Amino acid sequence: MNGSIIDSPAWQKLSLLARQPYDLTKPGALSADNRLASFTATSAGLRLLFATQRVDGQVLAALQHLADEQNLIGRLREMKAGAVINRIVGWPSENRQVLHTSTRDIFTDKPAEPESASRARRELNKLEQFVQDVDSGRLHGAGGKPFRTMINVGIGGSDLGPRAVHEALQAFYREGRQVRFIANVDPDDAARVLASCDLEETLVTIVSKSGSTLETLTNEALVRAAFERAGLDSSRHFLAVTGIGSPMEDPQRYLRSFSMFDSIGGRYSTTSMVGGVSLGFALGMDQLLAFLRGAAAMDAAAEEPDMYRNLPLLLALLGIWNRNFLGYPTLAILPYSQALHRFPAHLQQCDMESNGKAITTDGEPVNVATGPIVWGEPGTNGQHAFYQLLHQGTDIVPVEFIGFLQSQHQQDLLVAGTTSQQKLLANLLAQAVALACGRANDNPNQRFAGNRPSSILVGERLDPYAMGSLLSLYEAKIVFQGFVWRINSFDQEGVQLGKILATDLLELMQGVDRTVPSELSQFLRELER
Numbered sequence: 258m259n260g261s262i263i264d265s266p267a268w269q270k271l272s273l274l275a276r277q278p279y280d281l282t283k284p285g286a287l288s289a290d291n292r293l294a295s296f297t298a299t300s301a302g303l304r305l306l307f308a309t310q311r312v313d314g315q316v317l318a319a320l321q322h323l324a325d326e327q328n329l330i331g332r333l334r335e336m337k338a339g340a341v342i343n344r345i346v347g348w349p350s351e352n353r354q355v356l357h358t359s360t361r362d363i364f365t366d367k368p369a370e371p372e373s374a375s376r377a378r379r380e381l382n383k384l385e386q387f388v389q390d391v392d393s394g395r396l397h398g399a400g401g402k403p404f405r406t407m408i409n410v411g412i413g414g415s416d417l418g419p420r421a422v423h424e425a426l427q428a429f430y431r432e433g434r435q436v437r438f439i440a441n442v443d444p445d446d447a448a449r450v451l452a453s454c455d456l457e458e459t460l461v462t463i464v465s466k467s468g469s470t471l472e473t474l475t476n477e478a479l480v481r482a483a484f485e486r487a488g489l490d491s492s493r494h495f496l497a498v499t500g501i502g503s504p505m506e507d508p509q510r511y512l513r514s515f516s517m518f519d520s521i522g523g524r525y526s527t528t529s530m531v532g533g534v535s536l537g538f539a540l541g542m543d544q545l546l547a548f549l550r551g552a553a554a555m556d557a558a559a560e561e562p563d564m565y566r567n568l569p570l571l572l573a574l575l576g577i578w579n580r581n582f583l584g585y586p587t588l589a590i591l592p593y594s595q596a597l598h599r600f601p602a603h604l605q606q607c608d609m610e611s612n613g614k615a616i617t618t619d620g621e622p623v624n625v626a627t628g629p630i631v632w633g634e635p636g637t638n639g640q641h642a643f644y645q646l647l648h649q650g651t652d653i654v655p656v657e658f659i660g661f662l663q664s665q666h667q668q669d670l671l672v673a674g675t676t677s678q679q680k681l682l683a684n685l686l687a688q689a690v691a692l693a694c695g696r697a698n699d700n701p702n703q704r705f706a707g708n709r710p711s712s713i714l715v716g717e718r719l720d721p722y723a724m725g726s727l728l729s730l731y732e733a734k735i736v737f738q739g740f741v742w743r744i745n746s747f748d749q750e751g752v753q754l755g756k757i758l759a760t761d762l763l764e765l766m767q768g769v770d771r772t773v774p775s776e777l778s779q780f781l782r783e784l785e786r
């Protein structure tokens with residue numbers, strides 16, 4: 258890949274087209290030329306309605322051309338086959354493969370990277386045995402009680418993705434099972450969870466790829482102390498999910514240990530044992546496999562060259578259009594599904610830790626804007642919180658709505674002539690149209706400028722398959738965008754400096770006699786004054 262992306266013919270064409278983007282506010286803008294029906298695409302059970310984006314046929318053709326000329330599909334296939342793409346040429350870097358898709362590439366006899374796929378299958382077999390041992394009572398609490406609760410102790414990718422999926426799929430939990438999460442080093446996070454658990458029937462899964470994360474090791478010690486205080490041998494209640502060779506690889510301390518691998522980044526690890534152990538415990542293996550099947554189906558769709566058959570590619574390209582050509586710095590992910598209330602938080606890590614970069618894979622400064630600021634909350638709640646800014650603020654925020662035609666629990670009621678699910682979906686559609694079309698008014702304070710772009714991702718019902726499909730969709734979208742920006746979406750050097758300075762402060766607090774940056778010691782004195 259040579260030269261800068263801005264020199265590419267497709268990029269040049271898009272720059273020209275961006276001078277006069279499609280006007281969503283003109284009369285009939287959404288219904289012209291069968292737009293609402295033709296600006297839709299489907300992959301792996303999910304459908305994208307994107308007529309409310311500021312695109313037309315020419316822009317879409319140029320976006321497809323960008324994907325083709327940048328060989329995005331080819332580069333994704335190389336990634337899945339094991340290319341070492343987590344690297345910065347000419348500088349020390351992780352130099353790793355990127356193989357998170359192999360954790361669900363287990364339903365074919367021709368996986369893209371056979372060795373990694375067989376490792377994934379081995380871990381799943383281990384997990385299946387573990388779940389059977391718990392279900393049968395062969396494994397039980399030190400006091401003899403069956404295990405009914407699991408506490409996941411981890412942070413970042415060892416918490417956000419698993420937590421988002423658990424919150425999304427609680428409706429599918431097995432009878433009597435519950436999973437709780439401890440992530441923050443704030444002692445109240447652990448205290449709150451521990452107070453709600455009967456430790457005699459509780460498993461604790463310590464999740465850390467590196468096996469050295471301060472918050473996770475601290476919380477492990479804190480939770481183990483709670484078990485000891487309760488007179489319970491913690492080694493009979495604790496599981497480990499960690500990288501090969503990590504400090505946590507110690508069979509004496511854990512009832513079972515599951516492996517994850519360097520080629521799987523933390524923020525892309527939900528379909529590995531990082532999410533698998535707690536999901537297998539809570540959902541059972543059949544539903545965990547349905548989750549993996551959904552992810553595998555979207556992984557396959559992500560290899561389709563035609564963006565109308567490839568939702569991850571299409572969503573990635575629409576995001577490039579809004580970010581790089583219409584110039585919008587943020588992106589709101591607004592799920593009209595309360596069960597997805599932690600999904601935006603997972604995407605904050607997956608997107609912003611992947612694409613919050615300013616150096617290309619050649620070690621040169623980028624010359625285009627890269628990852629957007631990702632945020633979001635469920636609708637309809639957000640409508641009563643921040644939609645004022647979305648409609649009438651000075652900054653335009655592109656929106657990705659997510660909705661489902663059916664509720665999970667199927668407990669609904671006709672009130673004033675409509676069901677709650679109908680009310681939910683009516684609000685979703687109304688918001689997309691209001692943002693796009695706006696509304697004129699002589700009263701400037703009641704005027705809606707419109708031309709605020711959005712897409713709507715819709716599925717039948719949020720079940721494990723759909724959740725897997727949705728998770729994979731966004732992982733691939735983020736990867737495609739990083740390919741276009743020619744950055745390394747798979748390392749995270751930006752989180753290191755804060756950790757180093759925190760370690761300096763902790764040593765100061767312990768009275769360790771060492772030189773630290775004077776501003777740190779002055780700041781600490783000020784804080785403790």
Ligand SMILES: O=P(O)(O)OC[C@H]1O[C@H](O)[C@H](O)[C@@H](O)[C@@H]1O
Pocket residue numbers: 412413414415464465466467468469470473523524610749752
């Ligand atoms: O799983 P661990 O090794 O404990 O790492 C947990 C988290 O630590 C850091 O914050 C990294 O930036 C994240 O990508 C990672 O998920």
